[in-house]
Amino acid sequence: MDLTQFQQKSEVSRHSSRTRLGRAALTLLIAVLLALFLLFVTVPIASLFLRISPEAFLRSLAEPVVLDALSLSLITATMSTVIVVIFGTPLALINARHDYRGRDLVDTLTDLPIVLPPAVAGIALLMAFGRRGVVGQYLDLFGIHIAFTTVAVILAQVFVASPFYIRQAKASFEAVDRIYEDAARTLGASPWAVARRITIPLAWGGLISGAILSFARALGEFGATIMFAGNFQGRTQTMPLAIYTTMQGDLDASISLAIILVMISFAVIAAVKVVTRRNF
Amino acid sequence: MFSLHAVRRLRDFVLDITLSIGQGETLVLIGENGAGKSTVLNLISGILTPDRGEIVLGERALFSFDKRINIPTENRNIGHLFQSYALFPHMTVAENVAFGLQCRQVPKAEIAASVTERLAVMRLSDLADVNASRLSGGQRQRVALARALVLEPELLLLDEPLAAVDMRARGAMRKELREQIQNADIPCIIVTHALHDALELADRLCLIEEGKVAADGDPEEVLGMQENGFIASFTDR
Numbered sequence: 373m374d375l376t377q378f379q380q381k382s383e384v385s386r387h388s389s390r391t392r393l394g395r396a397a398l399t400l401l402i403a404v405l406l407a408l409f410l411l412f413v414t415v416p417i418a419s420l421f422l423r424i425s426p427e428a429f430l431r432s433l434a435e436p437v438v439l440d441a442l443s444l445s446l447i448t449a450t451m452s453t454v455i456v457v458i459f460g461t462p463l464a465l466i467n468a469r470h471d472y473r474g475r476d477l478v479d480t481l482t483d484l485p486i487v488l489p490p491a492v493a494g495i496a497l498l499m500a501f502g503r504r505g506v507v508g509q510y511l512d513l514f515g516i517h518i519a520f521t522t523v524a525v526i527l528a529q530v531f532v533a534s535p536f537y538i539r540q541a542k543a544s545f546e547a548v549d550r551i552y553e554d555a556a557r558t559l560g561a562s563p564w565a566v567a568r569r570i571t572i573p574l575a576w577g578g579l580i581s582g583a584i585l586s587f588a589r590a591l592g593e594f595g596a597t598i599m600f601a602g603n604f605q606g607r608t609q610t611m612p613l614a615i616y617t618t619m620q621g622d623l624d625a626s627i628s629l630a631i632i633l634v635m636i637s638f639a640v641i642a643a644v645k646v647v648t649r650r651n652f
Numbered sequence: 653m654f655s656l657h658a659v660r661r662l663r664d665f666v667l668d669i670t671l672s673i674g675q676g677e678t679l680v681l682i683g684e685n686g687a688g689k690s691t692v693l694n695l696i697s698g699i700l701t702p703d704r705g706e707i708v709l710g711e712r713a714l715f716s717f718d719k720r721i722n723i724p725t726e727n728r729n730i731g732h733l734f735q736s737y738a739l740f741p742h743m744t745v746a747e748n749v750a751f752g753l754q755c756r757q758v759p760k761a762e763i764a765a766s767v768t769e770r771l772a773v774m775r776l777s778d779l780a781d782v783n784a785s786r787l788s789g790g791q792r793q794r795v796a797l798a799r800a801l802v803l804e805p806e807l808l809l810l811d812e813p814l815a816a817v818d819m820r821a822r823g824a825m826r827k828e829l830r831e832q833i834q835n836a837d838i839p840c841i842i843v844t845h846a847l848h849d850a851l852e853l854a855d856r857l858c859l860i861e862e863g864k865v866a867a868d869g870d871p872e873e874v875l876g877m878q879e880n881g882f883i884a885s886f887t888d889r
Contacts, residue, residue: 559752
């Protein structure tokens with residue numbers, strides 16, 4: 373082996389050992405970043421479980437403030453999800469399948485609550501449906517009051533949660549191949565029958581996961597609710613509001629409510645995963 | 653008896669087609685990809701609407717620009733088989749075949765009887781409860797045909813009926829298809845890219861080029877037009 377060959381060879385091996393070292397360092401760096409991020413998410417959630425004994429958790433589950441908030445939250449979030457599905461499904465189907473003037477505007481408006489801060493939604497709803505609001509003043513003439521009632525809780529939830537369902541539903545309808553709808557038409561199905569028997573069943577997985585996401589968002593709603601519906605136990609004090617309120621006195625109750633919401637959140641993620649995997 | 657005159661502006665050219673078919677006659681459409689063959693079928697079944705023209709099936713005007721008639725797809729009573737067959741993937745074979753009868757609000761007992769009979773005729777009885785998404789190409793083709801014929805359509809449209817069928821099964825399937833069409837005794841339009849389909853299924857052959865009828869007549873006569881570039885390559889295969 374002459375000298376130049378030897379030099380070249382050592383150069384090559386030095387070069388490759390340097391890239392190997394570099395790659396290892398990069399892997400390490402990514403692993404550290406990933407671990408830090410995961411810890412940042414999991415440590416606070418784990419802390420909830422570590423800061424309360426199982427006995428104290430069960431004891432606070434019997435407290436009226438916790439029970440009231442839990443039942444009110446489940447009832448209002450279910451109602452608002454039902455309302456969102458009833459109004460959102462036809463809207464999503466029409467916007468997925470028909471081109472009309474102003475469709476982009478409708479799409480933008482339905483998406484708006486996602487980017488709108490909840491406090492803005494709260495004051496906006498109050499200005500519309502409050503006793504002296506744009507709509508509320510006329511409702512007041514008939515003795516109908518919405519603000520600071522359970523109805524207001526549901527309206528606030530519908531307002532903030534609807535885009536989660538409508539977006540998902542529209543994407544699911546768009547993913548249904550039109551050929552099935554055309555085939556159904558040639559077999560004698562009216563447009564309504566096509567939607568009921570072909571398009572909706574084929575988009576089913578997406579619709580369910582959209583409804584679950586919308587339910588979860590409604591359950592977590594805080595800002596718009598406290599401004600538009602107030603914070604009255606048993607009437608408008610949902611779980612997030614009760615967490616905020618009890619935190620100042622009964623920390624155990626606050627943590628227990630938070631743990632229930634964490635468990636529901638996990639169940640939601642799991643449910644969405646299962647439903648979307650079974651999708652056609 | 654079926655007659656069509658349809659004009660429709662497409663992206664690259666204006667489709668302007670005049671055709672007529674007698675009772676029990678099978679017309680085969682051939683032509684380059686994108687010549688407008690499938691569009692003709694979609695115009696007839698009502699999935700697309702002509703800009704101008706008239707479509708008459710038997711005594712009934714399905715579309716007439718002058719008389720402002722446009723019967724919706726679901727009321728045309730035309731069997732339309734798509735190239736991909738478009739079987740409903742969330743239904744079983746029996747549910748697919750029953751679909752059109754249910755749309756017509758036929759009594760349940762009658763639906764069950766018609767479906768059972770049709771499945772037996774098409775040798776599909778064993779597959780009745782199988783999900784439609786789990787069938788082979790040949791099985792899909794038979795189910796799609798059963799789904800259309802159970803409604804006793806007045807006209808049958810077949811878009812590349814054998815394209816998704818396994819090569820080896822194609823000859824037998826073609827023979828079977830021919831029998832089914834003959835038994836139905838209705839006018840039939842078939843779009844194809846295969847010379848064998850044209851030779852064995854066509855009573856009449858029609859060549860479409862850029863949305864116009866370039867030749868229409870006896871299959872041998874049309875296939876004899878060797879000066880035409882498409883015909884020359886079509887018969888060369």
